[in-house]
Amino acid sequence: MTLQTMLEALLLGIVEGLTEFIPVSSTGHLILIGGLLGFEGPPGHVFEVAIQLGAILAVCIVYLSRLKAVAAGLPRDPEARRFVGVVLLGFLPAAVVGVFAHGFIKTVLFSPYVVCTTLILGGLAIFLVERNLGPSRHHAVERFPYSLALMVGVFQCFAMIPGVSRSGATILGALVLGVDRKTAAEYSFFLAIPTMLGAVVYDLWKSRDLLVVDDFGLIAIGFLAAFFSAMLVVRSVLGFVGRYGFTPFGWYRIADGLVMLAILSL
16 A cells, blocks of 8 residues: 555545535546546455445434434334335335346446446436426425335436436436425435445445455545545535535536546547
């Protein structure tokens, strides 16, 4: 583990935290930037997945009081039980598809060209959804219909294609289904906890025989960087979305995809 590799792991951790909870695709950015840096991390893209634990921890800390209230209310509070139910139900489709498509996703779809294409298409999708947004009908995660949670979970499956963005797929899916912007973003945060945790555990288990001591050191650096940068984003993104909507992210995705395509063609 060289100083250069440690600095690259630090940079990638910051990128992960800054991009995980906004609709621009953290995995896509890690693939593109890691490729440009020539980053040599743990095998099988384990680094990119494992440092997401830092981002998960950031969400848990920012929403700690709410999560504690839900846990305390489970025995007697119907809204607390519904909260847990809609989060787990939203996680289910991605869990099923991920188990069966894991190998194909990692070996075929983890391509810079796939990322650039989906970044651009995702930006266009944001424009389309924002410009055709109807009145909101759902304003609290604790009151989501189970059918809505399952449909958002289906949308989340598209995020297995690098560059689509897990938060982008879930937020846009929720908006299409009548959820207001703030609640759509919050549900995406909460849905990230079981989804990302499941992905990390599964990837680490699949690659357990390939990891060495230095790999865990790089993962720890990326984890801490992702944690602190994600804390910044989670605390500020709802205010930004409330003021500007998601359209700025659409412009960013398209510009980023076009620039990276130009760089790759050199």
